[in-house]
Amino acid sequence: MKRSGPLFTLLAGLLLALFMLSLNATTGTRGTTTGNDSPADAVSASPAPTATATAPPGKRSPSPSPSPSKSRSAVPDxxxxxxxxxxxxxxxxxxxxxxxxxxxxxxxxxxxxxxxxxxxxxxxxxxxxxxxxxxxxxxxxxxxxxxxxxxxxxxxxxxxSLKPNALYRATDTVADTEIDGGWIVLLDDSQVGILRRDGKAGPAPRIDPETGTVTVDGEQLTARPVTP
The missing domain is CATH 2.40.128 (Lipocalin)
Structure with missing residues (x-):
């Protein structure tokens, strides 16, 4: 009977230990927050990267259009x-x-x-x-x-001018004489011109505006339209 005392004491200690373990398991420590804490999704996030347009594989990205430049507009011929x-x-x-x-x-x-x-x-x-x-x-x-x-x-x-050309010129040599003639064909089909023979000026004979042919000292020459 004397041995039962320590045995009861040991059993009582074991029961107390099991009770304490059970209590700690059901009442685990909780984290606490204050009213000033912000929710997790209120944390500032890094700005999203700006999307950059890319060309499909095998194609070049379009180049920016150049700014229009002033160009000299040609007057009509x-x-x-x-x-x-x-x-x-x-x-x-x-x-x-x-x-x-x-x-x-x-x-x-x-x-x-x-x-x-x-x-x-x-x-x-x-x-x-x-x-x-x-x-x-x-x-x-x-x-x-x-x-x-x-x-x-x-x-x-x-x-x-209503005709294809209004200005003609002929340069040639006739019987060892240098010929240089200029003609203006006006809208009424009249003509004004000068023919130089070795540099000496005088009125020019009439030309045929359709073909440019003109007779000078018995020889037929061709006056051609003058362009710049």
Whole structure:
């Protein structure tokens, strides 16, 4: 009977230990939060990467369109012919690809060949080595301007020709004589021209505008349209 005392004491200790273990299992420690804590999804996130367009495999990414640049607009090609305001002379101007050639002629002994550029607004300043100048402006189907011949300046008006060409020239040699002729064919089919024989000027014989043929001193020559 004396041995039962320690045995009961040992059993009581075991039961107390099992009770404590069971209590700890059901009342585990919980984490606590305060009212100032933010929920997990309120944490600032890194900004999403910006999407970049890419070309499909095998194709180049489109290049940005270049900014438009100003370009010189060419004036229309054409042939113009007319007379000076005092009706003493004729003027012809041929325009091709932004360039111009002009011929001033009084049909007797005074003439001038000039050339130069035509600006996008239709203005032109044509010159030659003699210092003579044709200044004109193309507006619609008409050129108005002046021809400065040095000793005198002439005002003129030249209208667009209804024919394929309005300005012709022929250079050749006939019976050992150097021939140089220029012709202006006006809208009424009249002609103004000068023919030089070894540099001596005189009125030019009439040409056939359809073929350009002209007879000089018994020989048939061909006058050709003049272009810049």
């Amino acid at each position: 054409g042939d113009y012919a007319g007379r000076t305001d005092d009706d003493s002379s004729a003027v012809a101007v041929t325009l091709r690809d932004g360039r111009a050639v002009a011929y001033f002629c009084d049909g007797r002994d005074q003439e001038s060949w000039l050339n130069g550029d035509v600006e996008s607004d239709g203005s032109m300043r044509l010159t030659n080595q003699k210092g003579q100048v044709l200044a004109g402006d193309l507006a619609g189907k008409r050129i108005r301007g002046t021809v400065d011949m040095g000793a005198r300046t002439y005002r003129f008006t030249a209208d667009k």
